[in-house]
Amino acid sequence: MALLEVNGVSKSFGGLNALTDVNLSVEQGTVHAIIGPNGAGKSTLLNCMIGLIQADKGTVQFDGKSLHNVKPYDIIQRGIARVFQTPQIFGELTLLENVAIAALAYRDGRFKLNMVEPPAKTEPVYDEAEHFLEDVGLKEQIYAEARHLSRGDKRRLELAICLAGHPRLMLLDEPTAGMSRHDTNRTVDLLKKLAGRGAAKVVIEHDMHVVFSLADRVSVLHQGMIIADGKPEDVRGDPKVNEAYLGGAHE
Amino acid sequence: MSNALFLQLLTGLQLGAIYALIALGLSLIFGTLGVVNFAHGALYIMGAYLAVVLTDQIGFIATAIVVPLALFAFGVVLERGLIRRFYDRPHVDQILVTFGLALVIEEIAKWIFGANNIPYDTPPWASGVAFLHEYLPFLEGFVVFPQWRLILIAVSLIVVFGLFALLQFTRFGLVVRAGMREPEMLKFLGVNITQRFGVVFGIGAMIAGIAGVFGGPITQVSPEVGMQLLVPSFLVVVIGGMGSMTGALVAAILLGMALAFTAEIAALQQIIIYLVAVVVLLTRPRGLFGKKGLVE
Amino acid sequence: MSGRTVAADLRRDNFILLAFTPIVLLMPFWLQLIGGYEALATKVVIWMIFALGFDVLLGFTGFLSFGHAAFFGTSAYVTGLMLKHVTAEIVPAMAASFIVILILSAALGYLTLRRSGIYFAILTLAFAQMLHAAALSIFQGWTGGDNGLTMSTRPQLFGIEMLDLNVFYVAAVILVVMFYVAQRIKRSPFGLMLRSIKSNSMRLQYTGVNVQAYKQMAFMISAMYAGLAGSLMVIYEPYVATKFLHWSTSGEVVIMSVIGGVGTLVGPMIGAAFMMFFENVVQAFIGEQWKLVLGLVFVAVVVFLPGGFMEALRRLRNRTTGAPGSPGATAEQPAE
Numbered sequence: 107m108a109l110l111e112v113n114g115v116s117k118s119f120g121g122l123n124a125l126t127d128v129n130l131s132v133e134q135g136t137v138h139a140i141i142g143p144n145g146a147g148k149s150t151l152l153n154c155m156i157g158l159i160q161a162d163k164g165t166v167q168f169d170g171k172s173l174h175n176v177k178p179y180d181i182i183q184r185g186i187a188r189v190f191q192t193p194q195i196f197g198e199l200t201l202l203e204n205v206a207i208a209a210l211a212y213r214d215g216r217f218k219l220n221m222v223e224p225p226a227k228t229e230p231v232y233d234e235a236e237h238f239l240e241d242v243g244l245k246e247q248i249y250a251e252a253r254h255l256s257r258g259d260k261r262r263l264e265l266a267i268c269l270a271g272h273p274r275l276m277l278l279d280e281p282t283a284g285m286s287r288h289d290t291n292r293t294v295d296l297l298k299k300l301a302g303r304g305a306a307k308v309v310i311e312h313d314m315h316v317v318f319s320l321a322d323r324v325s326v327l328h329q330g331m332i333i334a335d336g337k338p339e340d341v342r343g344d345p346k347v348n349e350a351y352l353g354g355a356h357e
Numbered sequence: 358m359s360n361a362l363f364l365q366l367l368t369g370l371q372l373g374a375i376y377a378l379i380a381l382g383l384s385l386i387f388g389t390l391g392v393v394n395f396a397h398g399a400l401y402i403m404g405a406y407l408a409v410v411l412t413d414q415i416g417f418i419a420t421a422i423v424v425p426l427a428l429f430a431f432g433v434v435l436e437r438g439l440i441r442r443f444y445d446r447p448h449v450d451q452i453l454v455t456f457g458l459a460l461v462i463e464e465i466a467k468w469i470f471g472a473n474n475i476p477y478d479t480p481p482w483a484s485g486v487a488f489l490h491e492y493l494p495f496l497e498g499f500v501v502f503p504q505w506r507l508i509l510i511a512v513s514l515i516v517v518f519g520l521f522a523l524l525q526f527t528r529f530g531l532v533v534r535a536g537m538r539e540p541e542m543l544k545f546l547g548v549n550i551t552q553r554f555g556v557v558f559g560i561g562a563m564i565a566g567i568a569g570v571f572g573g574p575i576t577q578v579s580p581e582v583g584m585q586l587l588v589p590s591f592l593v594v595v596i597g598g599m600g601s602m603t604g605a606l607v608a609a610i611l612l613g614m615a616l617a618f619t620a621e622i623a624a625l626q627q628i629i630i631y632l633v634a635v636v637v638l639l640t641r642p643r644g645l646f647g648k649k650g651l652v653e
Numbered sequence: 654m655s656g657r658t659v660a661a662d663l664r665r666d667n668f669i670l671l672a673f674t675p676i677v678l679l680m681p682f683w684l685q686l687i688g689g690y691e692a693l694a695t696k697v698v699i700w701m702i703f704a705l706g707f708d709v710l711l712g713f714t715g716f717l718s719f720g721h722a723a724f725f726g727t728s729a730y731v732t733g734l735m736l737k738h739v740t741a742e743i744v745p746a747m748a749a750s751f752i753v754i755l756i757l758s759a760a761l762g763y764l765t766l767r768r769s770g771i772y773f774a775i776l777t778l779a780f781a782q783m784l785h786a787a788a789l790s791i792f793q794g795w796t797g798g799d800n801g802l803t804m805s806t807r808p809q810l811f812g813i814e815m816l817d818l819n820v821f822y823v824a825a826v827i828l829v830v831m832f833y834v835a836q837r838i839k840r841s842p843f844g845l846m847l848r849s850i851k852s853n854s855m856r857l858q859y860t861g862v863n864v865q866a867y868k869q870m871a872f873m874i875s876a877m878y879a880g881l882a883g884s885l886m887v888i889y890e891p892y893v894a895t896k897f898l899h900w901s902t903s904g905e906v907v908i909m910s911v912i913g914g915v916g917t918l919v920g921p922m923i924g925a926a927f928m929m930f931f932e933n934v935v936q937a938f939i940g941e942q943w944k945l946v947l948g949l950v951f952v953a954v955v956v957f958l959p960g961g962f963m964e965a966l967r968r969l970r971n972r973t974t975g976a977p978g979s980p981g982a983t984a985e986q987p988a989e
Contacts, residue, residue, distance in 0.1 A: 179859075179864070180861075182860060183861040187859075194855060196852040196853050196856060198848070198851070198852045199852055210845070212861070215861075216862055217862070221838050222841060223841055223842060225660040267856075271861060446959075448769075448770050449711075449770055449774075452771070453955045460944075464944050465945060468942055584900060588782045595772065599771075624790045627789075628790075628791070638764060
C-alpha cells in the first residue's frame with residue numbers, strides 16, 4: 107500500500123475547476139515530483155493533501171487513513187510536513203528556537219500545558235534542534251534571529267523545522283523558487299542528502315533540472331488533470347507533456 | 358400600516374443613521390487603508406464640538422459646510438502625518454496609535470470644554486415637530502416626529518448616496534474600490550493608491566464630522582460620546598462584514614431597528630447589539646456581507 | 654532563550670526576581686521619598702499584577718485585548734459580593750472570583766480568539782462594554798448600579814483585619830509569586846509556543862500545533878491575573894465602581910504595558926508604577942491635564958519607541974557598551 111493515495115480528487119472554486127479526478131500514489135521513501143504549467147492546480151493539490159482545503163470529491167489517504175476534515179495540526183502530527191513557496195519561519199525567534207518548536211511539537215503533541223518544566227527536561231530538545239540545524243548546514247547561526255537570514259538559508263531553516271517533526275512525508279511547494287543557481291544547487295544537494303533519511307517527498311517544481319536530479323517518479327498536471335505519470339525519463343519523452351508545456355501554456 | 362409601527366420604523370432609521378455614518382467611514386478606511394481607526398469616535402465629537410462653537414459665530418448653515426471641510430482637511434493631515442507611518446507596522450501598532458489619538462483628542466476636548474455635556478441646541482427653524490399626517494396619506498390621525506431627526510435621516514441618506522455615487526461612478530472611486538479588493542493588483546498596474554489614502558481618510562473623517570454636526574444635538578456632546586458611539590459602530594462593521602460598505606449600511610439600519618423596537622425594555626435595549634453580534638459571530642463569522650478569509 | 658541555555662536563562666530570571674522582591678516589599682517606604690504615600694503602594698502593586706498578566710497575552714502572543722476590564726471588574730464585584738453577603742474572609746471570596754473568571758474567560762476566549770488580532774481587539778472591547786452596560790442595567794440589583802457596591806465591614810485574612818500595610822503585604826507577596834510564575838511561563842515550552850504565535854501562527858499550525866488551544870490558555874491566564882488584581886482592589890478599598898468594567902480601565906492597562914515595554918514582563922510593571930505615580934503624584938503639579946500628557950507620551954512611545962521604557966534602556970546600554978544591535982548579540986529580551 108502506498109504511503110499517500112490520492113483517489114479521484116476534484117475541487118472547484120466557484121465555477122473554476124481547479125482539480126478534476128486526480129489520482130496519485132506516493133510510495134514510502136520516494137521522491138515524487140509534480141510538474142505542470144502555471145495554473146495547472148499544483149498548489150491546490152498540495153493544499154488538499156495538507157488539509158488547508160477539502161476536496162469536493164475523492165479521497166486523500168495517508169497510511170491508509172483518510173485526511174478528510176482532519177485539522178491541519180493533526181495532519182502534521184500524523185507525520186506529514188510542509189514547506190511553503192515563500193519560506194515560512196519564525197522571524198523574531200532564533201534559529202535554535204525555530205527548530206525547538208518543531209521538536210517540542212513532536213515530543214508533546216499538538217497541545218501541552220507545559221509551563222513549569224525543569225530545564226533538565228527541556229535541554230535535550232534544544233540539543234536535538236541543534237543537530238537538525240547542523241544537518242542543514244546552519245550550525246554557525248543558531249543564535250541569530252531568523253528574519254536576518256537570506257532566502258536560501260530561510261529555506262534550509264524551514265527544512266530543519268520540518269525534519270524535527272520526524273515526518274514520513276514532506277510536501278515541498280517549489281523549494282527552489284526565487285533562488286539563484288547557486289542556492290538552487292545547494293538546496294538540491296541538501297534534499298539529496300536528506301533523501302536517504304526515509305521521508306517520502308512530494309515536490310512541486312518548475313525547474314526541470316531539479317526534477318530530474320531528485321525525482322523517482324513524476325506526475326504531470328495540466329488544467330487540473332493528470333496527463334502523465336511515470337519515471338522521469340518516460341515522462342520527458344511523452345508527447346502529451348511536451349504539448350502541454352509548449353502549446354500555449356506559459357511557464 | 359399602523360401609526361405606531363411607522364413611527365418605530367422611522368425611529369429605527371434615525372437611530373441607525375448616526376451609526377451608519379460612523380460605520381461607513383470606518384469601513385471605508387479599513388477596506389482601503391487596512392487601518393482600524395479607533396479614533397473615529399473622536400472625529401465625531403470633533404465635528405460636534407466645532408459645530409457648537411461655530412454655530413454661534415457664523416450660523417448653522419455655514420457651520421454645516423465648514424465643519425465637514427475642516428474635518429476632511431484634518432483627516433488628510435492626520436493620514437499624511439501619522440497614519441502613513443504605520444502601514445508597514447503590525448496591526449496592533451495601528452490600533453494602538455489610533456487609540457492613543459482618540460485619547461488625546463478626548464482629553465483636549467475635556468480640557469477646553471470640560472467633562473460634562475455642553476448644550477447643543479438645534480437651530481430654531483428645525484427645532485419643532487413635523488406633522489407627518491399632513492404628508493403621508495396612509496397615516497391616520499395625528500402623527501408627529503421631531504424635525505431635526507428627519508433632517509438627520511435626510512442628511513444621512515444624502516451622504517450615503519453621495520458616497521456610493523463617488524465610489525461607483527468616479528475614476529477615483531473605481532481606484533478605491535479596486536484597492537479594497539486587490540491592492541496587490543493595483544500596484545502591478547502601476548496605479549499609486551497610497552497617494553489617494555489621504556483623501557480616503559479625509560472622506561472618512563468628513564463623514565464622521567457630518568455625523569457630529571447633525572447627530573450632536575441627539576447624542577449629546579461630551580468627550581465620552583466618542584467611544585460610546587464607536588463600540589456599537591465597530592460591531593455594526595463586524596456584523597455587516599469587515600470591508601463591506603453595503604454590509605455596514607444594512608447592519609446599521611438593523612441595529613437602529615433593533616434599538617427602536619426594544620425601546621420598551623431598557624435592559625434589553627442596552628445589550629441587544631451585543632447579543633446580535635454574538636449570534637452573528639457564532640453562525641456566520643464573516644458577517645452578513647463579508648468576504649471569506651478577509652480576517653480569517 | 655537566545656545565546657544561552659535554558660538553565661542560564663532561569664538563573665538570570667532568578668537574579669532579577671531577587672532584585673525585584675525587596676524593591677516591591679519596601680515600596681511603601683521608598684515611595685514616600687519621592688512624593689508618594691503609603692496606600693499608593695498597594696494600588697501600584699495591584700496594577701502591576703494586572704499589567705503582568707496582560708503582558709502574557711499581548712507581549713507573548715501579540716493579541717491586543719481592549720476588554721480586560723471585564724475580568725478586573727467582574728472579579729471585583731464577585732469578591733465584593735462575597736465579602737458583603739457571605740463571609741469577611743478573603744480566601745473564599747477570592748476563590749469564588751477565580752472560578753467565575755475561569756468560566757467567563759473561557760467563554761469570551763472562545764468567542765473572540767477564532768479570528769485575527771483586529772477582530773479580537775474590537776470584540777474584546779465590545780464584550781467588556783456589554784458587561785459594563787449589563788452591570789448598570791440588568792444586574793443593578795447586585796452591583797448597585799451607578800452608586801457601586803460598598804461594604805461596611807473590613808475584609809479579613811484568617812481573622813487578621815485587612816488594613817493599611819496588611820493589605821499591602823498580602824498584595825505584594827502575591828505579586829512576587831505571580832511574577833515568578835510569569836517568568837517560568839516565559840521560559841517554558843509553553844511560553845515559547847506563545848511567542849511563536851506572535852511570530853508566525855500559520856507556520857505554527859503547520860508544525861503540528863493546536864494554535865487555538867494555546868491562544869485560549871494565554872487568554873485565560875491573563876484573565877486570571879486581571880481577576881486577581883480586581884479581587885485585591887476591592888480588598889484594598891471596599892468599594893466597587895462600575896468604572897472597573899469600563900473600557901477606560903482596559904485602556905489603562907494597555908497604556909501602561911506599552912509605555913513600560915511589551916513582552917518584557919518587567920516593563921509593564923514599571924509602566925504600572927509610572928502611571929500610578931503620574932496619576933497620584935504628578936497630578937498635584939500639573940492638575941487635570943495629567944491624562945492628556947500621559948496620552949501624548951503614549952502616542953509618542955507608539956510612534957517612536959514601540960518597545961517602551963525597556964527599549965530605551967536597551968538602547969542606552971548598547972550605546973554605553975558600544976555594541977550596535979547585531980543579529981547574534983542582542984535579543985536580551987526575546988519578542989517584543
